[in-house]
Amino acid sequence: MKKLLSIFAASAMVVSTPLSVVACKKTENKVEFDFDVLTNQLISEVTEIVNQNLNQDFNRYQFIENDIALNDFNSINIKKILQILSEKKVDILELSPNSSEFVAIGKDLTNIVKLEKLTTQINQAILQNINYKPILINGQSPFKNDFELNQIKLTKKTNDTVSILATFNFNLMLKDRPGNLVIEKVTYKHTMNIFQDAEIAKGFTELSNNIGELLESEKYSNSMEFMSNSGNYMRTTNDMNNDILLKAKITEAANEAKIPIKDSKLYSIDLQNLNLRTSELYTIFGESQPKSTNNLMYWENIQDDGKYGGLLSAITSTGYDVIDSYALRMNQYEKISQTNNTFMDQVNPYIVSEKVQKLLLKDEESSWALNHYNIDYFLNDLNLYPYFSERISKSKFKLSETEDRKTIAIWGTEIENISVTYEEYQSGTKTTVDMPNYFFINRQKTHLINTKEYVYRVNFAWLEVCRQFLGFENINGNTNLTYNLKLPQDMLSDLKVGVSYNSSEILNAALEKAISDILTSNPRLRDFVSSFRVSPSDNGFIKINSEGFIHSYNEYGYATPFEEIEFWLQGTGVNYKRVGNGAVRRIPRRKEILTSNLETPTYWRIDSFNK
Structure with missing residues (x-):
């Protein structure tokens, strides 16, 4: 598993389970939020605001002459920095946070930060975005003016030049899914170079x-x-x-x-x-x-193929001819799908x-x-x-x-x-x-020659990933078109009947195996296969019966069907959770009958599992 992950970590596809991979999704009973997605988005946005503001604050202190340092600071100048280094008999020194030198230099550095301006911009960006509300504590700003200087590193360049590396942490107070307080940190680093010669600094x-x-x-x-x-x-x-x-x-x-x-x-x-x-x-x-798309259709058997313009025939075919034809057909329907209801509304809206x-x-x-x-x-x-x-x-x-x-x-x-x-x-x-x-x-x-050819290649790769991932490359005897997921042998050997397993762990492993097999037989797909991403809900789990059939449950233990299988061109590897802005490609959801009897067959199965 770990070896496969290291090789194919760039692969990306989304298999959504009942708890959505997107930040917010309306289910039959309620709206559920992916707290990890929201947290990562908020941290990214705050990081950008911190970088923009502190880059402005420290802009005039990147390359400065010593006279400016003497005028603007109490403890930062070439003589004082060299004295500290000389006493320790080193040219490079990271100050202890408890030292008097750290406190004195730190005071000069923190005074550069325009905290009020930074706080205002963070508050405006975060509080005006209602999507962040589920992870905010009492709807308040996550930033409470809480920041710290946690590293000061002094370096002697020459007898006339020194540098100071400062590292700041800005603390954000958020809540996780259970409602617990979590503190996330945003880090900013700046290097100040001080020159005795004003012309060199200039x-x-x-x-x-x-x-x-x-x-x-x-x-x-x-x-x-x-x-x-x-x-x-x-x-x-x-x-x-x-x-x-x-x-x-x-x-x-x-x-x-x-x-x-x-x-x-x-x-x-x-x-x-x-x-x-x-x-x-x-x-x-x-x-x-x-x-x-509000009218997503379920499918039950191959007779439903017409709803999807021949998609089921494509992913259950052998060789590449039918897949190639379907990928080309998707290109041909690009313009038509903008003015008419077509199969594209179901598979690539x-x-x-x-x-x-x-x-x-x-x-x-x-x-x-x-x-x-x-x-x-x-x-x-x-x-x-x-x-x-x-x-x-x-x-x-x-x-x-x-x-x-x-x-x-x-x-x-x-x-x-x-x-x-x-x-x-x-x-x-x-x-x-x-x-x-x-x-x-x-x-x-x-x-490639143009973006028409590019999209055709993306669609072709998507279909091939689907076929391999679902075990449809050879459907002889599989009259129900059961999804047969192949797992690495070491994981397959460890699986036990009736034990609860994290949904994403199993599905990610099946994806890695599928991609490994695809690239072995068709390495030309590498550019396009590596663009998809998989990320079922970490809160859902599955159980496997004695014949390998998979039963899916939500985080509360209730039996629930898998959602449609979804793919995005944009991504950043297995387990990556954020859904990009681009259009989705999907294998529509199977029509399943839920049951509490674990031994009942389902449409999802672990291939070669029989215990």
């Missing part, structure tokens, strides 16, 4: 500003791109970091930023350890938005805005399910992407109707781990400092 400041401005200029914000077919966040980040042309562009911008600086030849930029990272708050895929439809009617290359017009449209919706939209509105970024037809996503990306060395002209003394992170906007383009 040079580093100018270089840093130039890099940031160039990366967001029209020249670079509209030329940064990388090639990847993956909708998986982790794998796409790897593709981004491995793209030679993208890193060459970043190097070009950094070198250009150095040109206007006085004595620019004395500064050398090191990009060897450069790393790119992003977050969901700054990621927009070109997928159309999910369409609300999405909605395209009127503005985007008008553009697509003149474009034979772009898919209605995923296209660059959607990205441009979403950028104007502050409710969908408030932080990214605001950031882009201040940049020169612009999508082209013609040149961006292969663009499937844009990523707000941070560059980290850039260092710069200054070598003094006369003495040859070298001073190396770490630069701050830099933001730029990055296009993800498909390797």
Whole structure:
């Protein structure tokens, strides 16, 4: 299991059980919330607010001359830092939180934080979002001005240059599903570099500003791109970091930023350890938005195939011909599904805005399910992407109707781990400092000829995952079309009759096994298979009878059927819980009869289990 997880952790599909994988879902009796999803979303949003505010607060204290330190602080200057290090006979020292030096320097550092402004912005963002109400204590803000400086690290660069690394924790008070108080932490780090020579401090400041401005200029914000077919966040980040042309562009911008600086030849930029990272708050895929469907149909046997346009025939077929035909048919029905009720409402419902439809009617290359017009449209919706939209509105970024037809996503990306060395002209003394992170906007383009071909490949991979996961690759003798989940042998051997098992643990293992088998037989699907995600409710559980049939229960122990099996293109690995904004692909729900008798057969079974 662990070996499989490490290899295929990028795989992603959603199998929803009665307790939803989305943050909020209306069931037959009540609305249930996924507390983990809400908590992660809230933490991500607060983290962004903290970063924005403290970056502003500490902006003037990245590269400063010693005279500014002497004027602005009581305990921060080169002489005092060197004295502390000299007494300990070290060049690098992490201060003890109980030491007088930590208290004194910490007071200077915490005074930089504009706490009232930060608190106001957190309160506005969190309290105005009613989705967060279930995890707030008495509906109040999770942030009570509770923050702490928990690390101060001093470094002697030269006799004339020192640095201070400060790490802050901001504490959030939330509640979990049972209503217990939990404290979550948001961390912020800042490095302050202090120079005796004001000209050197000025040079580093100018270089840093130039890099940031160039990366967001029209020249670079509209030329940064990388090639990847993956909708998986982790794998796409790897593709981004491995793209030679993208890193060459970043190097070009950094070198250009150095040109206007006085004595620019004395500064050398090191990009060897450069790393790119992003977050969901700054990621927009070109997928159309999910369409609300109230008339989802159940299926009982193969005679129901017509409701879904031949889906059941496709996933129970052998070979690839029928799957290929169905994937192509989904492409053919893209436009029709926007104006008529079709099988797509059952298996892949999405909605395209009127503005985007008008553009697509003149474009034979772009898919209605995923296209660059959607990205441009979403950028104007502050409710969908408030932080990214605001950031882009201040940049020169612009999508082209013609040149961006292969663009499937844009990523707000941070560059980290850039260092710069200054070598003094006369003495040859070298001073190396770490630069701050830099933001730029990055296009993800498909390797394929256009997005129509891309969506066809996604649909094909989805169908193949379904067939393998459900055990439909060979249905001889399986007249009821029972789902036969294959498990790794070690897990299969450990399963016992009548024992309660966590639903997600079993279903995740079956998915890993399915993906392993798929990639062995058809490695070309890797880009697309790795984009799906699985995450049934952690609160549901299952029991297995003597013939391997699975009975599903909710967290209160009541028998309940599995929901439809759902897939998303966007994801970040097994057990990833958040459902993205993109459209769902689903295998409709089976019509089951609930029973308290464990020995009754169901439509879900563990393959090769017989005890």
